[in-house]
Amino acid sequence: MRHTAPLLLAATLASAHAQSSIHFDPTQHVWNLSAGAMSYVLGVNDHQALQTIYWGARLHPSATFPQPRQLPEAASFDPGIASTPLEYPGWGGGLPYEPALKISFLDGNRSLQLEFVDAKVTADELEITTKDALAPVFVHLHYHPYPEGVLARWSTIENRGKDTITVEQAGSATWNLPANRNYELSSLTGRWGAEWQLETEALHPGINVLESRRGSTSHQSNPWFAIATRGETTETSGPVWFGELGWSGSWRISVEQTHADRVRITGGYNPFDFAYPLAPGQSLETPKFYAGYTTSGHGEASRILHRFQRAEILPQRPSPKPRPVIFNSWEATEFNVDEAGQIALAEKAATLGVERMVIDDGWFGQRNTDHAGLGDWYVNPQKFPHGLKPVIDRVHALGMDFGIWVEPEMVNPDSDLYRKHPDWAMNFPGRPRTEARNQLLLNLARPDVRQYVFNWLDKLVSENDIAFLKWDYNRNWSEPGWDAVPLPQQKEIYVKYVDNLYSILADLRKKHPQLEIESCSGGGGRVDLGILRYTDEVWPSDNTDALDRLVIQDGFTHAYSPNLMMAWVTDVPNFLDRRSIPLDFRFLVAMSGSLGIGNNLNKWTPEDFATATRMVAFYKQIRPTVQLGDLHRLSSPRNPKDNTDSETSALQYVSTDGATSVVFAYLHSQHFGRPFPTVHLQGLDPAATYRLTPLDPDKAPGLATERNGSQLMGQGIDLALRGDYDATAIRLERTR
Numbered sequence: 001m002r003h004t005a006p007l008l009l010a011a012t013l014a015s016a017h018a019q020s021s022i023h024f025d026p027t028q029h030v031w032n033l034s035a036g037a038m039s040y041v042l043g044v045n046d047h048q049a050l051q052t053i054y055w056g057a058r059l060h061p062s063a064t065f066p067q068p069r070q071l072p073e074a075a076s077f078d079p080g081i082a083s084t085p086l087e088y089p090g091w092g093g094g095l096p097y098e099p100a101l102k103i104s105f106l107d108g109n110r111s112l113q114l115e116f117v118d119a120k121v122t123a124d125e126l127e128i129t130t131k132d133a134l135a136p137v138f139v140h141l142h143y144h145p146y147p148e149g150v151l152a153r154w155s156t157i158e159n160r161g162k163d164t165i166t167v168e169q170a171g172s173a174t175w176n177l178p179a180n181r182n183y184e185l186s187s188l189t190g191r192w193g194a195e196w197q198l199e200t201e202a203l204h205p206g207i208n209v210l211e212s213r214r215g216s217t218s219h220q221s222n223p224w225f226a227i228a229t230r231g232e233t234t235e236t237s238g239p240v241w242f243g244e245l246g247w248s249g250s251w252r253i254s255v256e257q258t259h260a261d262r263v264r265i266t267g268g269y270n271p272f273d274f275a276y277p278l279a280p281g282q283s284l285e286t287p288k289f290y291a292g293y294t295t296s297g298h299g300e301a302s303r304i305l306h307r308f309q310r311a312e313i314l315p316q317r318p319s320p321k322p323r324p325v326i327f328n329s330w331e332a333t334e335f336n337v338d339e340a341g342q343i344a345l346a347e348k349a350a351t352l353g354v355e356r357m358v359i360d361d362g363w364f365g366q367r368n369t370d371h372a373g374l375g376d377w378y379v380n381p382q383k384f385p386h387g388l389k390p391v392i393d394r395v396h397a398l399g400m401d402f403g404i405w406v407e408p409e410m411v412n413p414d415s416d417l418y419r420k421h422p423d424w425a426m427n428f429p430g431r432p433r434t435e436a437r438n439q440l441l442l443n444l445a446r447p448d449v450r451q452y453v454f455n456w457l458d459k460l461v462s463e464n465d466i467a468f469l470k471w472d473y474n475r476n477w478s479e480p481g482w483d484a485v486p487l488p489q490q491k492e493i494y495v496k497y498v499d500n501l502y503s504i505l506a507d508l509r510k511k512h513p514q515l516e517i518e519s520c521s522g523g524g525g526r527v528d529l530g531i532l533r534y535t536d537e538v539w540p541s542d543n544t545d546a547l548d549r550l551v552i553q554d555g556f557t558h559a560y561s562p563n564l565m566m567a568w569v570t571d572v573p574n575f576l577d578r579r580s581i582p583l584d585f586r587f588l589v590a591m592s593g594s595l596g597i598g599n600n601l602n603k604w605t606p607e608d609f610a611t612a613t614r615m616v617a618f619y620k621q622i623r624p625t626v627q628l629g630d631l632h633r634l635s636s637p638r639n640p641k642d643n644t645d646s647e648t649s650a651l652q653y654v655s656t657d658g659a660t661s662v663v664f665a666y667l668h669s670q671h672f673g674r675p676f677p678t679v680h681l682q683g684l685d686p687a688a689t690y691r692l693t694p695l696d697p698d699k700a701p702g703l704a705t706e707r708n709g710s711q712l713m714g715q716g717i718d719l720a721l722r723g724d725y726d727a728t729a730i731r732l733e734r735t736r
């Protein structure tokens with residue numbers, strides 16, 4: 001065992017961020033990492049393996065730990081490594097549980113035994129190098145604590161041998177929880193039009209797999225987890241261990257409870273159909289797996305993630321700009337976009353206070369339906385005979401900026417691009433090419449395809465004054481073939497496709513620093529901390545029905561920040577479930593995220609315009625608090641434990657400096673004339689005084705203009721909401 005010099009010099013290296021640090025005890029090979037209110041401690045055990053010692057509330061740096069030891073064999077069926085909380089278990093030595101790493105060697109050996117080699121510490125990162133006991137395979141384990149209370153972990157697998165090895169399974173990290181039989185797992189499931197459904201279930205011995213095998217993040221499962229203690233943790237109190245994976249390709253998170261009631265969580269590349277050859281000298285880096293801990297319940301777990309995403313992940317980190325109010329053409333005009341029609345909508349949108357005009361699908365190639373045109377990224381001359389310039393100029397003259405829809409990774413077989421390059425579509429030679437929405441995937445792993453996609457996007461943005469791209473992606477993978485490379489490399493498509501996607505986004509942003517991008521995938525099919533390094537916002541769902549949206553948005557905020565959450569007001573009856581909800585309720589739902597308008601404004605009455613103008617003006621006052629403040633889910637639209645029965649829900653946001661707050665209250669459906677439950681505020685300074693400005697004074701009768709924080713939280717606010725789909729909002733400003 002050896003250590004590099006800097007490590008021995010410094011017992012504690014505090015990062016530039018005051019609230020994260022890496023503390024090392026040189027006598028014991030134990031590292032104590034602090035991130036916000038969390039500590040994470042690991043060490044080298046008596047078998048030279050890395051072992052988790054602690055993951056929980058923040059410890060004082062002076063805390064000491066005994067040298068970790070591998071646990072004894074529990075039975076001949078359960079070897080010591082099965083019970084021991086290993087940091088990064090390689091498959092070998094009879095490990096019966098999910099490995100972080102599995103490798104096959106040319107000679108048929110498929111066993112690994114990773115042992116500590118050395119460690120390097122900088123102010124921000126701990127890198128521990130391990131090596132297989134026999135083969136020259138090195139695995140570097142990276143740890144980056146962030147002051148917001150999140151630890152990032154990932155690995156680099158390096159082949160220093162003379163023969164090619166094949167990585168068959170590569171996790172980013174294994175996280176070990178304290179032994180307990182009483183855990184419950186929350187995850188986010190769904191489907192198109194119904195993403196972000198929060199599921200909570202008791203953990204029991206066995207494995208619980210959250211995954212996507214679809215080539216991208218997926219609507220069906222999001223790479224986020226939260227584990228809490230059953231009967232103890234609530235929205236506002238109790239322990240939560242939570243995490244999310246930063247990868248936009250096929251991924252897997254396994255939550256496994258072992259024979260010894262130990263829970264371990266391993267996540268990274270999905271091992272299904274995975275094989276990544278490493279020639280001598282080559283290495284493979286895994287995605288970043290982020291995790292945190294709180295003693296203050298699910299609400300605080302979400303707030304930690306929201307603050308972390310804004311400060312450390314998003315392209316405009318550490319201080320993302322508030323998202324503009326947008327108009328989007330999709331639900332208003334679908335594929336029937338043209339110069340006169342879009343200018344007419346832009347003129348109406350501008351009167352409402354809209355700040356960005358976005359033309360959605362239909363502006364390019366022969367794109368009159370979803371049967372043709374994807375791949376042909378020239379402006380359709382029938383719809384826009386003078387190019388995009390007249391529309392963009394008019395949009396600018398109206399005081400807005402301009403955005404446009406693209407779906408760069410796809411091709412319709414009915415397109416000039418496909419006719420010219422059928423080999424660019426992902427396929428298995430000689431086998432049928434499965435279409436979805438009449439389209440195929442371009443194989444972005446190919447360098448020529450990557451270059452083509454970057455070039456046309458760069459040209460589009462260089463030749464037109466475009467502030468924003470809505471980057472769509474409307475199907476999953478089917479035949480993931482790549483026969484242009486030798487057979488052993490063909491499965492690298494799972495990694496190289498996503499790497500090239502990220503590099504296109506990165507290069508575009510570098511060349512066009514003002515450009516903002518939305519990640520959309522037929523709604524919320526590609527939302528994760530990988531794509532969010534390159535995109536400013538996401539489209540959580542194609543479902544724009546305001547009642548469904550309350551549930552979708554509630555689930556979304558468990559994992560992602562409200563400023564990312566685009567929310568449009570659209571026409572009724574809603575296209576999906578034919579529900580008709582009043583315009584002010586639709587606005588108040590959309591105003592709890594980043595507001596957009598997707599209505600056909602040509603059909604609006606003067607009253608609709610008046611309502612919308614009032615709402616947009618109010619939204620602009622509360623926008624920084626909603627988008628960049630701390631969210632408190634006062635009562636959930638779906639949680640029967642909150643005693644709401646889905647009749648009501650309420651949200652509150654508090655600015656990070658505590659100076660402003662906003663409360664939203666929603667009555668979905670009134671039964672038996674029940675009064676709206678008193679709304680008890682959270683997160684205020686009990687000693688401070690707040691000025692209250694209700695959006696609708698008649699819905700907050702008797703509300704004092706000024707109230708003390710302790711009273712607002714203790715006594716609460718009573719609202720006069722009545723009937724079905726009634727809602728309101730109240731703005732708070734601290735006066736002293």
Ligand code: DGJ
Pocket residue numbers: 330360361405472474520521522523539541542
């Ligand atoms: C799916 C997106 O989620 C919609 O908002 C819209 O952009 C359509 N694609 C356009 O085809």
